[in-house]
Structures are given as C-alpha cells and as structure tokens.
Amino acid sequence: MKKNKLKHMKLFFKISGLTLLLLIFVLFFWFRSNLIDRNPGYKADLKIISGNPSELNTGFAAFPVTPEVPDKWIDKNGDAKYNPGDGDTFTDGNGNGVFDPVWIAGFGNRRAANGIHDDLWARTMVIDDGKTRLAIIVLDAIGIMNDDVIDVRNRIPEEAGVTYTIIASTHTHESPDLLGLWGKSFLKSGVNRDYLEYVKIQAVKSLMAAVGNMRPARLLLSEDLTGATSLVMDTRKPEVFDSGLRLIRAVDTENGHTLGSLIAWADHPETLWGKNTLITSDFPHYVREGVEKGVFNGDTLVKPGVGGIAVYLNGAIGGLMTTHPSLPVKDPITGEEFKEPTFEKAEAQGKQLALLALKSMENEVEEVDTAGISLIVRTLTLPIENTAFRIATMIGIFPRGTSGWMKLRTELSVFTIGPVSFATLPGEVYPEIINGGIEAPAGRDFLIEQVEVPSVREIMPGKYKFIFGIANDEIGYIIPQSQWDVKAPYTYEGKKSPYGEENSLGPGTAPILHQYLREMLIELDQTKYVAEKVK
Numbered sequence: 343m344k345k346n347k348l349k350h351m352k353l354f355f356k357i358s359g360l361t362l363l364l365l366i367f368v369l370f371f372w373f374r375s376n377l378i379d380r381n382p383g384y385k386a387d388l389k390i391i392s393g394n395p396s397e398l399n400t401g402f403a404a405f406p407v408t409p410e411v412p413d414k415w416i417d418k419n420g421d422a423k424y425n426p427g428d429g430d431t432f433t434d435g436n437g438n439g440v441f442d443p444v445w446i447a448g449f450g451n452r453r454a455a456n457g458i459h460d461d462l463w464a465r466t467m468v469i470d471d472g473k474t475r476l477a478i479i480v481l482d483a484i485g486i487m488n489d490d491v492i493d494v495r496n497r498i499p500e501e502a503g504v505t506y507t508i509i510a511s512t513h514t515h516e517s518p519d520l521l522g523l524w525g526k527s528f529l530k531s532g533v534n535r536d537y538l539e540y541v542k543i544q545a546v547k548s549l550m551a552a553v554g555n556m557r558p559a560r561l562l563l564s565e566d567l568t569g570a571t572s573l574v575m576d577t578r579k580p581e582v583f584d585s586g587l588r589l590i591r592a593v594d595t596e597n598g599h600t601l602g603s604l605i606a607w608a609d610h611p612e613t614l615w616g617k618n619t620l621i622t623s624d625f626p627h628y629v630r631e632g633v634e635k636g637v638f639n640g641d642t643l644v645k646p647g648v649g650g651i652a653v654y655l656n657g658a659i660g661g662l663m664t665t666h667p668s669l670p671v672k673d674p675i676t677g678e679e680f681k682e683p684t685f686e687k688a689e690a691q692g693k694q695l696a697l698l699a700l701k702s703m704e705n706e707v708e709e710v711d712t713a714g715i716s717l718i719v720r721t722l723t724l725p726i727e728n729t730a731f732r733i734a735t736m737i738g739i740f741p742r743g744t745s746g747w748m749k750l751r752t753e754l755s756v757f758t759i760g761p762v763s764f765a766t767l768p769g770e771v772y773p774e775i776i777n778g779g780i781e782a783p784a785g786r787d788f789l790i791e792q793v794e795v796p797s798v799r800e801i802m803p804g805k806y807k808f809i810f811g812i813a814n815d816e817i818g819y820i821i822p823q824s825q826w827d828v829k830a831p832y833t834y835e836g837k838k839s840p841y842g843e844e845n846s847l848g849p850g851t852a853p854i855l856h857q858y859l860r861e862m863l864i865e866l867d868q869t870k871y872v873a874e875k876v877k
C-alpha cells in the first residue's frame with residue numbers, strides 16, 4: 343500500500359513536472375513572439391540642412407477611415423442592444439453578416455460602437471522646398487504605435503518622393519481602439535486587425551493624393567495664443583495649458599485659392615465623454631468644418647470659411663487637458679450654454695475654435711513666399727518601467743514588439759520651415775514640459791528639482807512654434823519627473839495618487855525625451871546658422 347502510494351506520487355510529480363515544463367515552454371514562446379522586435383535595426387534618423395530659401399509646394403488630401411458599424415447591434419436573442427454584452431460577434435439589424443464589435447477607445451473597456459455620427463479621416467499635408475518633401479498625416483484615432491507607423495512608411499511608393507512622413511493622431515476618444523487597451527475586458531485587445539489594416543491603406547492613399555495635389559504655394563502664418571483658453575480645463579496641478587491656437591494656411595500662388603490649413607491646438611477630443619457610442623472625431627470635426635466651409639447659425643452663414651482641406655493637430659494634451667463635463671461651453675452665436683457631454687456641446691466648442699481660427703487668419707498674418715526645410719529625426723529607445731505596461735506588452739495586449747528587454751522603440755523629430763519650428767512627441771506630453779512651469783511639489787516621489795528645463799518652446803527656434811503630440815507613436819503620458827507621484831504622502835495635499843502615472847511608461851520617460859529634444863533643437867538651430875552663413 344505504502345509502496346503503491348509512493349508510486350502514485352512519483353507519477354503525479356512526473357506528470358505535473360512535465361505539464362509545468364510544457365507550460366513554461368508555451369509561455370516562453372508566447373511572450374517571445376509578443377516581445378520580438380518587429381523592425382530590427384530600424385532607424386528613422388535624418389539630418390537635413392536647408393539650402394537657400396526656395397519656392398514651396400504644398401498639397402492636401404483627406405481620405406475617410408470610418409469603421410463599418412451596423413446601426414444597431416443585435417444580440418443572440420435578436421434584441422437590439424445599446425451595448426453588446428455577452429459573446430463576441432453580432433449580426434446587423436437585418437440579420438445579415440457577423441461583426442466583431444467596434445470597441446471604442448478611451449475611458450473604460452467594453453464600449454461598443456453603435457453607429458456613425460461623422461466620418462473619421464486620414465488628412466494629409468505635404469510640403470516641399472524642392473529638396474525635402476515632408477508629409478504630415480493626421481488620423482482621427484486614439485493613436486497608433488511606432489511599429490504601425492513604420493509599417494505605413496514601408497508601404498509608401500518611392501515615386502511619392504517623400505523624405506519623411508509624420509503620422510500623428512488627434513487622440514479622439516470616440517474612435518476605434520488601435521492600441522489594445524479598450525477591448526471587451528482589460529485582458530482582451532480591442533484592436534480589430536482588419537480595421538487597422540484599412541487605416542494604413544487609407545493613410546497611404548491620403549498621402550499619395552496630397553502629393554498629387556501639390557501646387558506652388560505661399561504660407562500664411564497666424565496665431566491666437568489666448569482666445570481659446572476657456573475651452574479647456576486642467577484636471578491636475580500645476581495648472582499649465584497649451585491652449586494657443588497656431589495656424590498655417592497654404593494658398594495657391596497662382597490663383598490665391600486656399601489649398602488647405604493646419605490648425606494646432608491642445609485638448610483631449612473627449613467632449614462627448616464616455617457614454618457616447620457613436621463614432622465621431624469629436625470637436626475637431628466642427629473645427630475643420632467651420633474653417634473649410636464657414637460657421638453657420640442654422641442655415642445662415644455667419645462667417646465664411648477659407649475652403650481647402652483643414653487638418654487639425656493636437657499638441658501637449660497631458661496633465662490633463664480636457665473639456666470635462668463640468669466645464670460649460672457657449673455657442674458663440676446663440677450664446678446658449680452647454681455643460682452635459684452632447685454633440686451640441688462639441689459643436690459649440692468647434693464653432694468657437696473655428697471662429698477664432700478664421701479671425702486669426704485675417705489679422706496680423708505673416709506671409710512666407712520662400713523658405714527652406716531643415717529637419718532632424720531620431721529613433722530612440724525608452725524603458726518600459728510600468729508593470730502593467732510590461733504585462734500588456736508580454737501578453738500581446740499592446741500590438742507592438744520591443745527593442746531590447748522591456749524597451750520600446752520610439753521617435754522624435756524637429757524641423758523648421760522658414761520662421762516656423764515644429765517638434766513632434768510620441769505621446770501625451772504635460773504642457774509644463776513644453777511651455778514651462780514644472781514644479782517640484784512637496785510629497786513628490788523623487789526628491790529632485792525640475793529636470794525637464796528649460797522648456798521646449800524656450801529652446802525652439804523661430805517665431806511660430808508648433809507641437810505635434812501623439813506623433814509617430816502613442817507611449818502614454820510624458821510626466822515631469824519632479825511631479826511623479828504614486829507614493830504617499832501625495833502632492834498638493836491630495837488624498838491619493840493623481841491620475842496619469844498608470845498610463846505612463848515610467849518616471850524615466852520625460853527626462854530622456856527632453857534631453858534628446860534639447861540636443862536636437864540646439865543642433866537644428868546650428869544647422870540654420872550654418873546654412874545662413876554659407877549663403
């Protein structure tokens with residue numbers, strides 16, 4: 343009996359040992375396949391020094407990236423559901439076809455799209471100085487990972503002649519998940535691979551069309567740095583904004599028609615908030631409509647638009663720039679005030695921004711007839727310090743590989759076009775890093791003084807300084823290290839850790855990015871100096 347028991351135990355350990363070994367084996371290959379470097383050796387690195395100022399050509403295009411969403415999801419029992427619950431697949435209202443729900447990004451998990459309010463877009467501006475051709479694609483998306491950006495670049499035909507392609511996202515919280523965080527549960531990616539593929543195809547089409555639409559152009563530059571501040575609030579101390587409206591309007595040199603415009607501001611496109619289930623680009627939709635076609639009161643045109651294709655671009659939206667449901671927004675024409683998150687509120691906000699933009703485009707405009715493009719691009723790696731992000735990467739929730747053990751590849755770029763300078767950042771940067779005002783408050787986790795100084799805009803050359811956030815990647819929040827706060831006691835006498843750190847790669851991110859940007863901007867300024875000296 344005793345002997346028999348021993349035999350059983352031996353067998354048990356033998357089997358469980360084998361199972362464990364098999365499990366380790368499977369896990370090892372699963373993790374390895376998720377962590378593999380998808381673009382080994384990839385570097386976007388560039389350094390281009392502008393020559394003498396020359397005539398510019400620009401082109402614009404817009405291609406939809408709207409997902410397919412049935413009017414109503416129908417569950418297994420044939421009942422129309424506002425939000426699908428059980429099961430992963432649903433048929434449309436006529437019982438046709440089977441769909442995976444379109445999971446909306448931003449806010450919580452399990453928010454399935456229930457229809458389309460307005461189209462999502464891949465909007466492109468191409469600018470060329472005869473030597474360098476830059477393409478700026480802006481997606482109505484939560485963001486896309488650097489690996490997917492590289493994938494889009496690899497698909498761009500050589501004949502496009504593009505030197506460097508920037509792919510930024512508006513970060514609308516009312517569009518399909520492209521990052522993986524907002525699926526059916528937090529353990530399931532919300533990314534639909536077919537939709538991601540469609541976005542990539544449309545992005546390339548948009549770029550090719552913009553190249554095809556290129557015309558000799560002059561740039562009209564203007565800005566309104568104060569007018570739009572009341573439309574955004576900062577939900578985390580210190581209160582620092584990036585609420586300046588910066589504008590570039592490209593006009594056909596021959597006929598004076600507007601080819602398109604670039605509208606840069608900084609706020610989370612989440613005015614519709616987390617209960618909306620209609621696909622929309624949120625307030626940027628109304629901004630673009632207003633700038634292109636004019637601002638209306640019902641059917642009456644109040645302010646004519648400039649025509650062309652408007653591209654909306656988001657700047658420093660971390661820390662956290664939002665049009666929170668507690669922030670009222672007034673319709674600029676009727677004076678009606680909206681507080682609850684509704685399409686009327688997003689429209690009122692968009693109209694206000696469009697009116698400010700259109701007025702600014704009329705007043706104190708600087709014209710640029712000739713310019714040269716200088717450009718510096720750096721690929722770099724950042725450590726994934728956040729444990730949840732590490733797990734999400736290992737189990738494939740984040741659709742990106744790694745570049746070294748728990749490191750990810752990302753990218754920064756800085757460039758100038760005449761008196762305008764630009765810096766692209768791969769995530770949601772806190773405005774303090776861009777505009778100054780970083781604090782080292784009592785209760786902070788690291789007993790250090792401000793690290794990311796001087797501010798990025800202080801180092802940026804030129805007169806007009808554009809920030810592109812969520813450009814070429816979405817790594818999450820970029821938080822000043824001296825404001826990092828996950829441990830008690832908390833900063834600003836808070837009772838708990840402020841929101842932000844859980845969606846950041848870690849406290850090391852901001853110092854690394856700032857250091858790179860600083861070096862690149864100094865180098866950019868020197869290239870301009872060298873170029874001018876040579877001439």
Ligand SMILES: [Zn+2]
Binds near residue numbers: 513610770
């Ligand atoms: Zn965000």
